Amino acid sequence: MTPTQPARGTRDFLPDELRRRRYVIDVVRDVYGRYGFEPLETPAIENIGTLLGKYGEEGNKLIFKILKRGEHEATGEADLALRYDLTVPLARVVAQYQARLPRFFKRYQIQPVWRADRPARGRFREFYQCDIDAIGSTSPVVEAELLAAVSDVLTTLGFDDFTIRLNHRRALAAMLDASGIAAPLHGEALVALDKLDKVGVDGVAAELRTRGIDESAAAACLRFLDEVGRHRGEPRPLLDALSAFVGAHETGRAAIDELRTIVELAAVTPAARYVRIDPSLARGLSYYTGAIMEIAVADLPGSLGGGGRYDDLIGMFLGRQVPACGFSLGLERIIVVMTERGMFPADVVTGPFEVMVAFLDDSCRGAALSLAADLRRAGRTVEVYPEASRKIDRPLKYAAGRQARILALIGPDELARGEVALRDLAVRSQQTVPVGEAATAVETVLAP
Amino acid sequence: MTPTQPARGTRDFLPDELRRRRYVIDVVRDVYGRYGFEPLETPAIENIGTLLGKYGEEGNKLIFKILKRGEHEATGEADLALRYDLTVPLARVVAQYQARLPRFFKRYQIQPVWRADRPARGRFREFYQCDIDAIGSTSPVVEAELLAAVSDVLTTLGFDDFTIRLNHRRALAAMLDASGIAAPLHGEALVALDKLDKVGVDGVAAELRTRGIDESAAAACLRFLDEVGRHRGEPRPLLDALSAFVGAHETGRAAIDELRTIVELAAVTPAARYVRIDPSLARGLSYYTGAIMEIAVADLPGSLGGGGRYDDLIGMFLGRQVPACGFSLGLERIIVVMTERGMFPADVVTGPFEVMVAFLDDSCRGAALSLAADLRRAGRTVEVYPEASRKIDRPLKYAAGRQARILALIGPDELARGEVALRDLAVRSQQTVPVGEAATAVETVLAP
Numbered sequence: 001m002t003p004t005q006p007a008r009g010t011r012d013f014l015p016d017e018l019r020r021r022r023y024v025i026d027v028v029r030d031v032y033g034r035y036g037f038e039p040l041e042t043p044a045i046e047n048i049g050t051l052l053g054k055y056g057e058e059g060n061k062l063i064f065k066i067l068k069r070g071e072h073e074a075t076g077e078a079d080l081a082l083r084y085d086l087t088v089p090l091a092r093v094v095a096q097y098q099a100r101l102p103r104f105f106k107r108y109q110i111q112p113v114w115r116a117d118r119p120a121r122g123r124f125r126e127f128y129q130c131d132i133d134a135i136g137s138t139s140p141v142v143e144a145e146l147l148a149a150v151s152d153v154l155t156t157l158g159f160d161d162f163t164i165r166l167n168h169r170r171a172l173a174a175m176l177d178a179s180g181i182a183a184p185l186h187g188e189a190l191v192a193l194d195k196l197d198k199v200g201v202d203g204v205a206a207e208l209r210t211r212g213i214d215e216s217a218a219a220a221c222l223r224f225l226d227e228v229g230r231h232r233g234e235p236r237p238l239l240d241a242l243s244a245f246v247g248a249h250e251t252g253r254a255a256i257d258e259l260r261t262i263v264e265l266a267a268v269t270p271a272a273r274y275v276r277i278d279p280s281l282a283r284g285l286s287y288y289t290g291a292i293m294e295i296a297v298a299d300l301p302g303s304l305g306g307g308g309r310y311d312d313l314i315g316m317f318l319g320r321q322v323p324a325c326g327f328s329l330g331l332e333r334i335i336v337v338m339t340e341r342g343m344f345p346a347d348v349v350t351g352p353f354e355v356m357v358a359f360l361d362d363s364c365r366g367a368a369l370s371l372a373a374d375l376r377r378a379g380r381t382v383e384v385y386p387e388a389s390r391k392i393d394r395p396l397k398y399a400a401g402r403q404a405r406i407l408a409l410i411g412p413d414e415l416a417r418g419e420v421a422l423r424d425l426a427v428r429s430q431q432t433v434p435v436g437e438a439a440t441a442v443e444t445v446l447a448p
Numbered sequence: 449m450t451p452t453q454p455a456r457g458t459r460d461f462l463p464d465e466l467r468r469r470r471y472v473i474d475v476v477r478d479v480y481g482r483y484g485f486e487p488l489e490t491p492a493i494e495n496i497g498t499l500l501g502k503y504g505e506e507g508n509k510l511i512f513k514i515l516k517r518g519e520h521e522a523t524g525e526a527d528l529a530l531r532y533d534l535t536v537p538l539a540r541v542v543a544q545y546q547a548r549l550p551r552f553f554k555r556y557q558i559q560p561v562w563r564a565d566r567p568a569r570g571r572f573r574e575f576y577q578c579d580i581d582a583i584g585s586t587s588p589v590v591e592a593e594l595l596a597a598v599s600d601v602l603t604t605l606g607f608d609d610f611t612i613r614l615n616h617r618r619a620l621a622a623m624l625d626a627s628g629i630a631a632p633l634h635g636e637a638l639v640a641l642d643k644l645d646k647v648g649v650d651g652v653a654a655e656l657r658t659r660g661i662d663e664s665a666a667a668a669c670l671r672f673l674d675e676v677g678r679h680r681g682e683p684r685p686l687l688d689a690l691s692a693f694v695g696a697h698e699t700g701r702a703a704i705d706e707l708r709t710i711v712e713l714a715a716v717t718p719a720a721r722y723v724r725i726d727p728s729l730a731r732g733l734s735y736y737t738g739a740i741m742e743i744a745v746a747d748l749p750g751s752l753g754g755g756g757r758y759d760d761l762i763g764m765f766l767g768r769q770v771p772a773c774g775f776s777l778g779l780e781r782i783i784v785v786m787t788e789r790g791m792f793p794a795d796v797v798t799g800p801f802e803v804m805v806a807f808l809d810d811s812c813r814g815a816a817l818s819l820a821a822d823l824r825r826a827g828r829t830v831e832v833y834p835e836a837s838r839k840i841d842r843p844l845k846y847a848a849g850r851q852a853r854i855l856a857l858i859g860p861d862e863l864a865r866g867e868v869a870l871r872d873l874a875v876r877s878q879q880t881v882p883v884g885e886a887a888t889a890v891e892t893v894l895a896p
Contacts, residue, residue: 036831076524
């Protein structure tokens with residue numbers, strides 16, 4: 001016999017779980033659609049050259065590679081690979097179809113990606129990303145709209161306690177310069193600073209030392225971060241402090257001004273209540289060039305999603321620079337938090353079954369199917385218990401297990417009289433009505 | 449620079465095309481949901497052993513295989529493979545989670561599958577299947593419900609001219625027996641008969657000869673099929689003729705009785721008008737054991753979908769027989785026909801843009817974003833033209849290209865007066881209203 005487990009690190013989604021996923025995805029689509037983002041889907045398989053070299057050394061190792069086929073299979077070579085994120089395929093699409101796309105191309109994309117990571121709690125080899133990206137403009141209106149759209153998604157799902165941490169790659173560089181950390185060591189410093197949340201000031205200090213950062217520079221940087229901590233992310237005082245710290249640093253001042261504008265624009269959108277400045281936020285990915293952002297809730301380590309401006313990536317496919325800014329929400333993490341907090345509406349959790357139609361013997365099969373057709377025409381969700389059952393116990397038990405609200409039963413007596421027995425499984429009442437009036441009677445029972 | 453084409457045989461779905469796909473998928477989900485089918489999704493990647501040996505010699509060659517990773521990559525061996533259809537994963541799921549699934553498990557599954565076929569017009573290496581399957585009952589109510597659900601999907605999409613061709617694997621065997629074709633040659637005969645539509649009676653006669661079928665037996669079989677052709681699939685006379693032809697053949701008579709019951713039950717459902725009997729319908733797949741069906745429209749060679757009963761497949765995973773019956777709709781083919789016939793509603797074709805908000809200079813950015821937030825709260829689809837534009841031409845042209853209905857414009861004058869200019873791009877009229885009344889004014893313009 002063939003083993004029946006799904007492949008390691010992948011999951012089967014049974015109906016109960018899938019209903020929750022669909023609910024979240026439908027909200028995401030609906031909200032992003034109202035912001036003028038349009039849907040895009042790309043193939044699961046890409047030419048291997050499209051992906052290699054885009055995710056760094058470590059990323060290359062985590063890409064699932066597909067064997068050549070037919071006579072070439074024996075070479076052991078790969079010519080295709082599974083999608084690793086949604087940003088590189090977007091960059092490819094923008095380059096390939098530029099003439100057909102609007103000047104400002106805003107797309108959302110909700111598809112699985114595959115990474116050959118070692119599976120762990122909450123880490124899978126197949127998982128969904130929900131990305132929005134706006135291509136073609138350097139205006140800070142783009143950042144403000146992204147933050148508004150993401151906030152709208154989260155509040156529509158019922159989140160009201162999240163924080164949007166906002167920073168800027170060039171403000172970060174200016175802060176490191178002002179601390180006295182030499183430019184070639186900025187990368188090392190950022191890796192260490194990125195852990196501030198997890199390991200605290202002392203931990204970061206140790207790591208900065210290990211990574212060869214000058215002690216007094218590291219101390220200056222950490223002193224600044226510690227000092228501004230008392231503002232708790234409040235944008236105005238924090239940006240003022242940052243501005244004072246970087247002094248006359250030209251690109252730094254420009255970046256801080258950009259952050260001011262983004263905060264000011266976001267203030268009139270659904271993102272208003274949630275925006276904080278976090279001068280230590282670094283974001284791992286190397287392709288960001290401007291504003292960067294991350295969303296977190298208190299009861300989940302890590303983030304619900306993140307993003308930022310990346311004005312150079314599309315140029316790798318197109319040969320000329322095209323500005324871009326995007327945000328990626330983590331579907332799995334949102335679902336984990338919503339499930340733990342009981343945030344799903346009741347009908348998403350239990351499923352939408354309304355009526356189970358059953359028949360006592362085969363002479364009533366046609367009448368049962370005809371009734372089911374009537375009820376479905378009236379918009380009801382109807383399941384037919386497929387087998388005749390002399391006793392009512394079986395379909396009754398089954399209907400209860402399926403959480404149907406009504407059991408509609410036709411036996412030879414009901415058939416002879418042109419009737420159907422309707423049992424309300426919630427209040428355990430029963431009525432018998434002419435078949436032609438069943439749809440109305442069902443509607444009355446189901447009316448809220 | 450990296451090349452920008454999608455991988456051979458795969459497609460990028462840009463927004464216009466994706467809206468059409470989504471429309472069809474939403475109808476399929478909605479209708480199948482009303483029939484009590486529940487959603488299921490399985491991973492794109494399966495352990496290679498799950499798939500090998502399930503699709504025959506030819507199928508094995510068309511499976512995309514994934515290289516082992518890390519130190520094992522150099523071996524050139526594959527341990528995973530891409531999903532090839534939705535039926536084998538379903539069988540695996542039923543075996544794996546039997547204790548958690550209801551006794552009658554009815555699921556729909558709409559996901560892509562991958563086959564390394566040579567790409568051709570209308571044949572892709574990544575394509576979607578839309579499957580429904582009902583597990584756990586041998587009752588003909590199952591077949592009737594499947595036909596009703598599929599018919600309901602097609603009529604909801606606007607099809608009213610399709611035909612459901614119905615046959616039975618054991619009726620087919622009885623017909624071949626009655627013709628005098630020896631049982632070991634049934635497989636050969638079916639391959640030839642399956643081409644009756646394409647090559648006609650003479651073509652099939654020639655192929656039967658080539659495949660070693662006795663001439664007089666072949667003639668008897670073709671004479672019968674030719675003779676019943678005048679019934680044009682009409683179930684009653686056709687089943688009577690088939691019954692007379694197979695005579696006392698026991699399993700044949702039982703199969704014909706099953707077909708009679710299915711036709712009779714389907715007659716009270718949305719499938720009623722469409723069911724025909726086709727005694728030559730064979731269906732390629734080897735795993736069918738009972739009723740088989742296929743749906744076709746006149747203007748498309750081949751079928752829109754097909755299915756049948758397969759009571760033995762799940763046993764390959766579970767070790768005991770579990771009855772099952774399913775139907776698979778071809779999403780790509782449905783979309784091809786609907787596009788050619790212009791069957792999509794207008795808003796699916798053009799997209800849902802309602803309002804484009806634009807601003808004349810950066811002092812108006814905040815007011816523009818605030819207006820966009822108001823309109824979205826009122827349920828509108830709103831895009832913000834992200835860059836200040838001293839002249840109205842650019843946003844106007846862009847809004848027209850995006851097929852927005854209204855351009856909402858805020859310049860310094862409007863800002864000073866707390867107003868917004870609303871231009872109806874359909875009738876080229878313009879009005880200026882206080883910002884607080886914009887949502888109401890937009891609603892009036894958009895009212896049908």
